Amino acid sequence: MSITETTNVQANGALNPAKGPAFFSCWDIHGYYGESYIVQGVSFDIREGEIVALLGRNGAGKTSTLRTIARMSDPQLTHGEIWLDHKPLHEMSDFQAAQQGVGLVPEDRRIIPGLTVEENLQLAQIAEPRGWSIERLYDHFPRLAERRKQEGVTMSGGEQQMLAVARALARDVKLLLLDEPYEGLAPVIVREIEKILEEIKGLGLTTVIVEQNAIAALNLADRAIILDMGQVAFDGTAQEVLDNDDLRQEYLAI
Numbered sequence: 001m002s003i004t005e006t007t008n009v010q011a012n013g014a015l016n017p018a019k020g021p022a023f024f025s026c027w028d029i030h031g032y033y034g035e036s037y038i039v040q041g042v043s044f045d046i047r048e049g050e051i052v053a054l055l056g057r058n059g060a061g062k063t064s065t066l067r068t069i070a071r072m073s074d075p076q077l078t079h080g081e082i083w084l085d086h087k088p089l090h091e092m093s094d095f096q097a098a099q100q101g102v103g104l105v106p107e108d109r110r111i112i113p114g115l116t117v118e119e120n121l122q123l124a125q126i127a128e129p130r131g132w133s134i135e136r137l138y139d140h141f142p143r144l145a146e147r148r149k150q151e152g153v154t155m156s157g158g159e160q161q162m163l164a165v166a167r168a169l170a171r172d173v174k175l176l177l178l179d180e181p182y183e184g185l186a187p188v189i190v191r192e193i194e195k196i197l198e199e200i201k202g203l204g205l206t207t208v209i210v211e212q213n214a215i216a217a218l219n220l221a222d223r224a225i226i227l228d229m230g231q232v233a234f235d236g237t238a239q240e241v242l243d244n245d246d247l248r249q250e251y252l253a254i
């Protein structure tokens with residue numbers, strides 16, 4: 001099947017027409033880094049406002065899947081469909097697809113050196129004037145308000161993670177993709193970020209969270225998708241994974 005053919009295909013049976021079309025859907029996506037075949041036919045869908053934990057062992061393909069969905073140039077999407085809010089991202093150029101509201105917060109957060117907290121946020125707003133205002137962001141992230149004049153990259157890891165999330169909101173993302181937001185953060189800071197993500201959840205933002213700290217991600221998430229060797233090994237509720245020792249041991253080693 002070609003990359004442009006067909007719509008309305010049931011993604012692994014996960015798409016339930018009775019509940020209406022999914023807000024986000026990827027169907028049989030394949031991604032390559034050069035010759036390396038890494039994303040090997042991944043399908044899932046997400047309803048508006050849902051939080052999905054995307055889990056799996058190190059090297060399972062979580063980051064690669066997020067990058068494929070966000071249409072980063074690598075891995076290169078070679079096959080499959082990606083739909084966001086009725087728009088076919090797979091039919092667009094990488095550049096055009098990147099403007100459709102998928103906000104990837106990468107593991108290294110990419111705070112721009114030489115810019116203050118506020119300048120990092122303003123730059124994001126220039127790209128998308130419909131996004132959250134600076135004042136609204138500061139209401140939700142008081143720590144960033146306190147540090148508005150500080151250079152972003154000189155803040156702590158937790159504060160930089162807050163800035164990375166705030167910057168995505170400033171860009172008015174429709175789908176927030178968080179790659180290991182708790183990585184390298186002290187437990188007390190993890191709880192602070194969790195609180196912010198709970199708040200964002202309350203606002204109805206559709207979110208995918210990739211985390212090594214699977215329990216923390218599952219506690220936040222409605223759904224869980226487990227990847228193994230570039231394919232979906234499980235798709236169900238977060239509670240099912242919390243309740244299933246075998247599943248956790250086999251795919252998450254916890």
Ligand SMILES: Nc1ncnc2c1ncn2[C@@H]1O[C@H](COP(=O)(O)OP(=O)(O)O)[C@@H](O)[C@H]1O
Nearest residue numbers: 033036038056057058059060061062063064065
């Ligand atoms: N830039 C790259 N080029 C080639 N292979 C890569 C690249 N990045 C990741 N991989 C490979 O893709 C596989 C999945 O990696 P990744 O998506 O980073 O996994 P995860 O995020 O689940 O730990 C691994 O085997 C990894 O070595």
Ligand SMILES: [Mg+2]
Nearest residue numbers: 062063064179
């Ligand atoms: Mg990763």
